[in-house]
Amino acid sequence: MLIDIKNVYKIYNEGQESEVRALDGVSLRIDRGEFVAIIGASGSGKSTLMNILGCLDVPTYGDYSLDGTDVTELSDRELARIRNKEIGFIFQGYNLISALNAYENVELPLIYRGVSILKREDMVMEALEKVKMADRAQHKPSEMSGGQQQRVAIARAIAAKPPIIMADEPTGALDSRTGKHVLEILHTLHEEAGTTIILITHDNSIAATAHRIVRISDGRIVADSMNDADLQYSVAHEGGAGA
Amino acid sequence: MKLTQALKMAAKSISGNKGRSALTMLGVIIGLAAVIILVSYAQGQNLAMEKYYESMGENKLTVYAYAYNNDVDLAEELSNYCQQISDCVAGITPNEYVWDVNIQYGVQSLGQSNNSYGVSIGGGVYVTDSYNTRPQFYLANDQFGLCNNYTLAKGRELSYMDIKRLNHVCVLGAATADTLFGMVDPVGKEVTVNGLPFTVIGVYAPKGNGTTEYNENGDNWQEVEMSRMDRIVVFPYTLTRIFNGNQSISDFTVKAKDSKSAKEAATLIRAFLSGLVDMENGNGYADVYNEGVYREEENEANKLQQYFLGGIAAISLIVGGVGIMNIMLVTVTERTREIGIRKAIGAERGSIITQFLIEAAMICGIGGILGIIVGYLGTLIVGKLAFKIVLIPGVGITVGAFAISVALGIIFGIYPAAKASRLQPVDALRAD
Ligand SMILES: Nc1ncnc2c1ncn2[C@@H]1O[C@H](COP(=O)(O)OP(=O)(O)OP(=O)(O)O)[C@@H](O)[C@H]1O
Numbered sequence: 001m002l003i004d005i006k007n008v009y010k011i012y013n014e015g016q017e018s019e020v021r022a023l024d025g026v027s028l029r030i031d032r033g034e035f036v037a038i039i040g041a042s043g044s045g046k047s048t049l050m051n052i053l054g055c056l057d058v059p060t061y062g063d064y065s066l067d068g069t070d071v072t073e074l075s076d077r078e079l080a081r082i083r084n085k086e087i088g089f090i091f092q093g094y095n096l097i098s099a100l101n102a103y104e105n106v107e108l109p110l111i112y113r114g115v116s117i118l119k120r121e122d123m124v125m126e127a128l129e130k131v132k133m134a135d136r137a138q139h140k141p142s143e144m145s146g147g148q149q150q151r152v153a154i155a156r157a158i159a160a161k162p163p164i165i166m167a168d169e170p171t172g173a174l175d176s177r178t179g180k181h182v183l184e185i186l187h188t189l190h191e192e193a194g195t196t197i198i199l200i201t202h203d204n205s206i207a208a209t210a211h212r213i214v215r216i217s218d219g220r221i222v223a224d225s226m227n228d229a230d231l232q233y234s235v236a237h238e239g240g241a242g243a
Numbered sequence: 244m245k246l247t248q249a250l251k252m253a254a255k256s257i258s259g260n261k262g263r264s265a266l267t268m269l270g271v272i273i274g275l276a277a278v279i280i281l282v283s284y285a286q287g288q289n290l291a292m293e294k295y296y297e298s299m300g301e302n303k304l305t306v307y308a309y310a311y312n313n314d315v316d317l318a319e320e321l322s323n324y325c326q327q328i329s330d331c332v333a334g335i336t337p338n339e340y341v342w343d344v345n346i347q348y349g350v351q352s353l354g355q356s357n358n359s360y361g362v363s364i365g366g367g368v369y370v371t372d373s374y375n376t377r378p379q380f381y382l383a384n385d386q387f388g389l390c391n392n393y394t395l396a397k398g399r400e401l402s403y404m405d406i407k408r409l410n411h412v413c414v415l416g417a418a419t420a421d422t423l424f425g426m427v428d429p430v431g432k433e434v435t436v437n438g439l440p441f442t443v444i445g446v447y448a449p450k451g452n453g454t455t456e457y458n459e460n461g462d463n464w465q466e467v468e469m470s471r472m473d474r475i476v477v478f479p480y481t482l483t484r485i486f487n488g489n490q491s492i493s494d495f496t497v498k499a500k501d502s503k504s505a506k507e508a509a510t511l512i513r514a515f516l517s518g519l520v521d522m523e524n525g526n527g528y529a530d531v532y533n534e535g536v537y538r539e540e541e542n543e544a545n546k547l548q549q550y551f552l553g554g555i556a557a558i559s560l561i562v563g564g565v566g567i568m569n570i571m572l573v574t575v576t577e578r579t580r581e582i583g584i585r586k587a588i589g590a591e592r593g594s595i596i597t598q599f600l601i602e603a604a605m606i607c608g609i610g611g612i613l614g615i616i617v618g619y620l621g622t623l624i625v626g627k628l629a630f631k632i633v634l635i636p637g638v639g640i641t642v643g644a645f646a647i648s649v650a651l652g653i654i655f656g657i658y659p660a661a662k663a664s665r666l667q668p669v670d671a672l673r674a675d
């Protein structure tokens with residue numbers, strides 16, 4: 001099992017009047033190579049769950065084992081290594097570094113990974129081309145639209161071809177055409193590289209392209225079902241052929 | 244992550260956010276320059292004091308000696324002896340102050356009479372005599388300029404032959420020449436001194452030591468730029484018959500090689516004179532005064548001022564430090580988010596702190612160097628305006644202030660990095 005969380009709670013301001021149970025006892029198992037959509041209303045706890053799955057946050061209670069390793073036991077250095085090598089994270093709010101241009105932002109995780117400069121250049125440009133942002137490589141985030149920043153953030157997550165990609169509303173700021181294009185990229189990675197994809201959305205039509213749909217409400221998983229295969233292909237490939 | 248990588252990353256971060264980098268540098272520049280200028284101003288005051296003493300003849304010995312025994316020509320003997328001890332003595336001149344002298348050129352006349360006694364070289368800053376009157380008349384030899392730190396502007400000094408032959412010649416101080424001659428070149432002109440014809444052979448350059456003097460003119464205080472030291476007239480000391488009622492010379496000025504040899508020279512000359520003047524039987528008197536002694540006393544008096552200035556330096560250092568700290572802390576939120584992003588994409592704490600450390604060191608280093616430049620320029624200007632000297636900050640304060648402000652900059656530069664890199668990435672990303 002790649003991802004295995006058991007009875008995970010994330011409770012803010014525990015014991016106070018303002019207590020919020022963002023995650024209220026969540027258990028979830030995701031296998032290598034799955035394409036999972038997590039869907040739910042605003043405030044239901046999707047981002048909270050994703051942050052914990054991406055090792056960006058720790059649960060208040062509960063266990064998390066990633067690829068057989070107990071994540072809660074790991075040191076800061078080991079967690080950094082996992083975030084760098086195993087997971088490509090696409091944030092809901094882009095989270096680009098404002099002082100760096102598109103190219104440098106995409107390059108950053110590769111630098112921390114220790115990829116040589118020549119290889120980096122190829123990988124960065126390939127990723128930027130995939131999201132159709134190669135012509136904006138020298139632009140800073142402040143010089144880009146929200147959708148463009150979103151695409152650079154996606155390029156940053158996919159550049160190193162990590163085995164897991166976690167995307168928090170990756171199409172939220174995009175028009176339907178560009179949104180579809182981004183979905184296509186994720187599907188291609190999934191099909192060609194076997195990348196495990198976890199995709200957060202509140203859009204049913206996007207969730208419908210996934211193999212599995214997990215529904216979350218008020219911090220609890222309320223539904224978890226495999227998706228109809230035909231629908232996946234028709235949306236992801238605009239009725240085209242699939243595996 | 245390699246160090247070169249961290250260096251590159253820091254450089255990118257600096258150039259990527261020029262506004263923030265410039266602001267931080269400005270904090271360091273202002274803090275450092277303020278400290279350098281303030282402390283240098285304080286040191287400039289001491290330096291101006293030193294200069295004052297130097298112009299007064301720092302290495303000067305004043306010899307006062309007379310003997311009732313007429314067989315002894317003290318001026319001759321002292322002069323000869325000083326040549327023997329030339330490894331510690333640079334020159335000697337009689338320095339006899341004489342009264343009742345009147346010097347006249349055309350209609351211009353300057354005089355000094357007995358009842359205006361009370362004015363002496365370097366006696367005080369405030370003088371109540373007008374600079375148009377009361378020049379000071381001295382009997383001296385060819386080394387008057389050397390011993391009293393005068394340089395010639397025109398003509399020549401008294402010569403050995405002038406002394407030997409009792410020539411009726413004189414050398415004028417700058418102010419005296421100015422009053423008597425105005426635009427006319429005094430050298431070679433004939434003046435009348437106490438009714439006798441004298442030839443002006445030279446004029447000294449103004450010694451103006453920069454201290455402003457005042458004189459009372461009616462109800463108004465007038466600024467007089469020229470130093471009282473420039474209101475002098477120097478005659479061959481052998482002309483005692485004309486000027487000194489044929490009294491022998493008793494005042495001498497000895498110029499020591501340097502301040503170290505001044506003490507040695509004083510001891511030697513004192514010993515020499517005691518062999519020459521029979522003081523025990525009341526047949527004369529001799530003593531040697533070292534002007535450096537007064538200087539030491541002055542330094543004692545300055546100590547309080549030194550503490551005060553030290554306090555100013557400490558306060559300006561604190562003010563500069565707080566400025567640097569503020570600018571560093573203003574960007575904490577932004578930087579905390581950046582650290583959250585870096586952590587989220589896989590940066591280790593170590594590499595984040597290394598990058599921030601290098602970044603802060605670069606900004607503060609460059610800011611520090613610019614701050615030193617600004618501080619030096621500011622100090623030069625302050626020195627020129629306040630003390631009329633070329634004032635240069637000391638190495639100690641420059642290095643010290645640089646080290647402290649760069650250290651402060653680095654500490655407050657990596658403070659957010661050290662703090663934020665401990666947070667969970669989401670918490671750092673949520674910073675506001
Ligand atoms: N730091 C925090 N302190 C207190 N409450 C928080 C904090 N972060 C999140 N929450 C609460 O946790 C709940 C879940 O938030 P979360 O961001 O996971 O929602 P979401 O499903 O991602 O919503 P959206 O679709 O709007 O992004 C919300 O009620 C939110 O108010």
Ligand SMILES: [Mg+2]
Pocket residue numbers: 046047048092168
């Ligand atoms: Mg969310």
